[in-house]
Amino acid sequence: MTPALPAPPDARLPDGYAVRLAPGTRRVEDGTALVGGSPLRLLRLSPAARRLLDGDRLTVADARTAALAARLLDAGVAVPEPAGPAPGPDDVTVVVPVRDRPDGVARLLTALRADPSTAGVRVLVVDDGSADPAALAAALADALAPAGVEVLRHPRSRGPAAARDTGLRAATTEAVAFLDSDVVPVPGWLDVLLPHLADPRLAVVAPRVTALPPERPGWLSAYETAVSALDMGPAPGPVAPLTGLSYLPSAALLARRAALGDGFDERMRVAEDVDLVWRLAAAGWRVRYEPAARVAHEHPSATAAWLRRRALYGTGAAPLAARHGALVAPVVISPWSAAALGLALAGRGGRVAAAGVLGVAAARLAHRLAPAGGRPPYGRAAGLVLRGTAAGARTLARSATRHHWPLTVAAAAVSRRARRAAVAVAAADAVLGWWPHRGQVDLPRFAAARRLEDLAYGAGLWAGALRARNPRCLLPVRPPAA
Known part of the structure; x- marks a missing residue:
């Protein structure tokens, strides 16, 4: 049975809490509407809302400003400047799940004790059936000396989700921080995250997970530092399925204990963080990502372990699909964009038809965006359609080399045209992925690592779908309505 979660309280943002427009949000229609968020949307402001939104910032002072601030946050067009009552470090319990990683836990506890904001927090180390519990106890001997550190033990391994739930049940504080044994928090991380809990409907907020400098750098180190799967990037935002920030890694999370109910699904040995x-x-x-807080993670350096x-x-996609259906779709694209891209690949005549499809889509969108009694904004609608189609093209290209690479290989085996297209797509994907990180890693290393990573992930994805006898995690969906 899926663990139960309580409903959030019917409470508004507190007075003094503020929001400001996110860097990617644009004012349009003479300031009467906002364009931004993920997926991209147009948010039209009423005259009252325009008066309340003073410039690019809004401070909560009553129920009306609280409702507008919440709407901007939930739409992803604004980021918070939290203020108001929130738990302090004394009301936080740190839960550390571990199995056979004594040196990592000792390093983590040393970092917590060295940070003034976490020096006195209660720490629960949950030993998830380590093969040599005595080695863990010996490694922790010095770290256990300060008051507030306890060890709980599972006689046999039950998985990281169960270990976190054991710590969650033992905690009594308002907030619980989950830290994996292979992370090292950057000093001040908790001071950045705790104010977000002033929002009474916020359940979880997570820091950015960056790379811990490796003791023995390998050929993968620069690539993992640049584009680790645990690093959600430099931009803060709300976290929700089918958006640009669709999940958070459980390597580091700060949670409101009352929001988690029965916690993680202990049946899941992978993707339990996405499920939660x-x-x-x-x-x-609400769930938020706050990259101003950081923890460093010990990324794998051995190629086999990394793959x-x-x-x-x-393999986590199949159980997620069983629980959440289409939310796990690897490709999110509108039917209009899919039709236009398919026609464009058909040749010169198809490209003309594709332009016609996009024109019809832009006209339809312009009429939807038209203000009451106003002219349809054809230019803005065309721009949005083109941006959406470009994003769809990139998503499909990424899928061809990652999620659906077995289909790409099969097509390339029987078609010279498909082979040429596959090589071009793989090369373009590598260059486009590398370009923002060109100062951190060279292109040949990036391209080789990206192709290996995609092959491994795709193999796991298909293996999970075949094992579950359910292809749902491989199927595309259309974007949610804005």
Whole structure:
């Protein structure tokens, strides 16, 4: 049975809490509407809302400003400047699940004790059936000396989700921080995250997970530092399925204990963090990503271990599809964009037809966006359609080399045209992925690592779907209504 979650409280943002327009949000129609968020949307402001939104910032002072601030946050067009009552470090319990990683836990506890904001927090180390519990106890001997550190033990391994739930049940504080044994928090991380809990409907907020400098750098180190699967990037935002920030890794999370109910789904040995975030979103809770707080993660450096981990991530899609259906879709694209791209690939005549499809889509969107009694904004609608189609093209190209690479290989085996297209797509994907990180890693290394990572993830994805006898995690969907 899926663990139960409580409903969020019927409470508004507190007075003094503020929001400001996100860097990617644009004012249009003479300031009467906002364009931004993920997926991209147009948010039209009423005259009252325009008066309340003073410039690019809004401070909560009453129920009306609280409702507008919440709407801007939930649409992803604004980011918070939290203020108001929130738990302090004394009301936080740190839960550390571990199995056979004594040196990592000792390093983590040393970092917590060295940070003034976490020096006195209660820490629960949950030993998930380590093969040598005595080695863990010996490694922790010095770290256990300060008051507030306890060890709980599972006689046999039950998985990271169960270990976190054991710590969650033992916690009594308002907030619980989950930290994996292979992370090292950057000082001040908790001070950045705690104010977000002033929002009474916020269940979880997560820091950015960056790379811990490796003791022995390998050929993968620069690539993992640049584009680790655990690093959600530099931009803050709300977290929800089918958006640009669709999940959070459980390597580091700060949670409101009352929001988690029965916690993680202990039946899941992978993707249990994604499942929790999506269940919280479905229950009406807010989840946020705050990259101003950081923890460093010990990324794998051995190629075989790294590939096994990526394949394991891929196997998590099938159980997620069984629980959440289309939310796990690897490709989100509108039917209009899909039709236009398909026609464009058919040749010169198809490109003319594709332009016609996009024109019809832009005209339809312009009429939807038209203000009451106003002219349809054809130019803006055309721009949005073109942006959406370009994003769809990139998503499909990424899928061809990652999620659906077995289909790409099969097509390339029987068609010279498909082979040429596959090589071109793989090369373009590598260059486009590398370009933002060109100062961190060279192109040949990036391209080789990206192709290996995609092959491993895709293999895990298909293996999971075949094992579950359910292809749903491989099927595309259309974007949600804005």
